[in-house]
Structure formats: C-alpha cells, structure tokens
Amino acid sequence: MTLAAMHMPAPFAVSAGSVLGGLPTLAFSTRADGDAAVHHTPVLVAETVEWLSVSPGKVYLDGTVGEGGHAEALLDASGPNGVVLGIDRDPRSVDAARRRLTGYGDRARIVHGNYADMGDLARQSGIEHVDGVLLDLGFSSRQVDAEGYGFSFQRDEPLDMRYDPVGSTAADLLNHTDERDLADVIYRYGEERRSRAVARAIVEARPITTTGLLASVVSRALGGRRGGRHPATRTFQALRIAVNQELMHLEVGLDAVPGLLKPGGRLVVISYHSLEDRLVKGWMDREAARCICPPELPVCACEHEASVRFVRRRVVRPSAAETDDNSRSRSARLRAVERI
Numbered sequence: 001m002t003l004a005a006m007h008m009p010a011p012f013a014v015s016a017g018s019v020l021g022g023l024p025t026l027a028f029s030t031r032a033d034g035d036a037a038v039h040h041t042p043v044l045v046a047e048t049v050e051w052l053s054v055s056p057g058k059v060y061l062d063g064t065v066g067e068g069g070h071a072e073a074l075l076d077a078s079g080p081n082g083v084v085l086g087i088d089r090d091p092r093s094v095d096a097a098r099r100r101l102t103g104y105g106d107r108a109r110i111v112h113g114n115y116a117d118m119g120d121l122a123r124q125s126g127i128e129h130v131d132g133v134l135l136d137l138g139f140s141s142r143q144v145d146a147e148g149y150g151f152s153f154q155r156d157e158p159l160d161m162r163y164d165p166v167g168s169t170a171a172d173l174l175n176h177t178d179e180r181d182l183a184d185v186i187y188r189y190g191e192e193r194r195s196r197a198v199a200r201a202i203v204e205a206r207p208i209t210t211t212g213l214l215a216s217v218v219s220r221a222l223g224g225r226r227g228g229r230h231p232a233t234r235t236f237q238a239l240r241i242a243v244n245q246e247l248m249h250l251e252v253g254l255d256a257v258p259g260l261l262k263p264g265g266r267l268v269v270i271s272y273h274s275l276e277d278r279l280v281k282g283w284m285d286r287e288a289a290r291c292i293c294p295p296e297l298p299v300c301a302c303e304h305e306a307s308v309r310f311v312r313r314r315v316v317r318p319s320a321a322e323t324d325d326n327s328r329s330r331s332a333r334l335r336a337v338e339r340i
C-alpha cells in the first residue's frame, strides 16, 4: 500500500478521528479537457535552478510537475543527459506536462501519483537516489481557471476541489460534517477567525453543491466584502487543504526526502501561504538541528542527527518585476536545504 493511501482514512481530521470517513461521494465530476487555453506561469524559475544547483547529467525529482514549467527549466539546465522525474496527483496536469516535455524523450519521466509516495514512485521509475527535489506547492493557475475543479468562486460550478478526481469532494465535506468539525476545519486550514459563524451559516444553507452558493453563503455570514479580498477566500482555502489532505501529504513527503537525496543533493520548496511555509520551515529547522530536545533539558537525550544543512537561512522572494508580471507569485516563498 502506498504511503498516501495509508493516510487516507482520516481525510479531514482536525481533532481526534475522521469527520468524513466512509462518506458517499457526489458524482458530478466531469472534467472535460477544456484546458488548452488556460496556462500556468511558473514562479521563481531561475531561483529554483540556482538553489537546486542544477547541473548537467544529474537526476531531479519534481514532486509537483503541474504543466511542466519548472521541469522544463531543470531539463534545460541539466542537459544534455540529465533526467527529471515529474509527479503530479492531477491526471490533467500529468497530460499537460507530458505534452509539454515530449521533446526531451526519456529524460522526462512523468508519472501520476502523490509526492508523499515519492520514494516508491522513484524506484518504480528505476531511480534510487536523486540530486535534487522540488516541491512547488498548492494549485496551479490552470487548475484555478479551468473548468471542473471547483477551486474558485470566480466561476459557478460543482464544489469538487480534488486534484485527483477520486474520493470525497468538498461538497461531501460541507454537507456531511457536523457544525463543530466544520468550524475547526475552516479555522485551522483557512485561519478564518469567524469560522463558527461561517460553519453555522453553511449548516443552515445545506445542501450546498456549487462554488457560487458557497461563496454567497460565506459572504453573507461575514457581512459582505470588506477590503480587496473576497470574504470566502479563507473558507475556500480551508476546504481545498482538507479535501486534498495537503498538509499531511506535505509532512509525509518532506520526511521521504532525506532517504532519496544523495549527499550534497538539495531540496527546494516553494510555498504560497503561511500554513505551508510554517510547516516547511519547522521541518527544515528540525532536520538541520543537531539536537531537538526541549530547551529545559540540561543535556541532550534525543540522539537526533541532522540530515540536512541550510544553503540559505532566509526565504527567497520573487523580484518586483516577477510580481508585476505574475500576481500569483506575490505570496511565493522559496526555502532550500542540502543533504548532509
């Protein structure tokens, strides 16, 4: 059984136990391939190549290959014979990356899967160790804008939100979770301070099966738009994270990295919100530390060994030119460590 599958039974657990285990799945996912016109602009590409220290003939794993923008840069910088194994949970992203990278032949190996299973996926592709791992987290602009994902309140469509169209949808979660657990999900994964009011309004308006209805229910509960952000932004983020178990997969994926990287190999992670970035920073701090004992212990008792070192302590942020060109890059933060 894959690591990602082993972690499936507690999909939306925010306290003890599962709040959604065994729910019926609403079957309204019709993901027509209407993606052709929608593209994702990759973020911090030159910086990724630099901090991964990409060089010819090396082997890289891109755990979130998306449309293959970063993978293409890695293939170019590792030519003529470097290899990139690209993984994505979304079958439509896998198709898009394969189309884009077809000219690289066997140097680009694109597989459908979860980066939480990166060790197994690498071995199945004939790769034991790699010189670099990239995780460019979250969703792509194509997934936000294309039809059928239900990630955004910009278009009214079924409330799906799954990268991989199997298992429970956001509508399942909203319509079958009790009010308290729902409030916890929205508070924890959306950092929505008024999560209880939002959860109450959702429960009163159930069933909610479309993005448009959810956006208007949340907006009403929060008293309409104040400032630039849509009031439902945090709730949508929370549901996406919960439906896809994003933070749990990130933890499992990060833990797999030291076993996969060659000594001197690097990990680069690009995150887009504070929950992800805090988790990544905490993992890197812990893995780079010689001792992880509580500070009140007078002598070390943990026998922890550092597996990585920082190649740069501070985050890398996009330039003003990049944020002007691509507003999605504004929230991006890149962190990098090196295997000892």
Ligand SMILES: C[S@@+](CC[C@H](N)C(=O)[O-])C[C@H]1O[C@@H](n2cnc3c(N)ncnc32)[C@H](O)[C@@H]1O
Binding pocket: 040, 041, 042, 043, 063, 064, 065, 066, 067, 068, 069, 070, 071, 087, 088, 089, 090, 093, 113, 114, 115, 116, 136, 137, 138, 139, 140, 163, 249
């Ligand atoms: C920001 S996009 C990556 C864009 C990509 N770097 C590019 O240049 O096109 C993030 C991608 O990660 C995928 N994803 C999210 N969680 C994943 C997971 N646990 N395992 C594998 N892929 C995942 C999404 O489907 C999405 O395609």
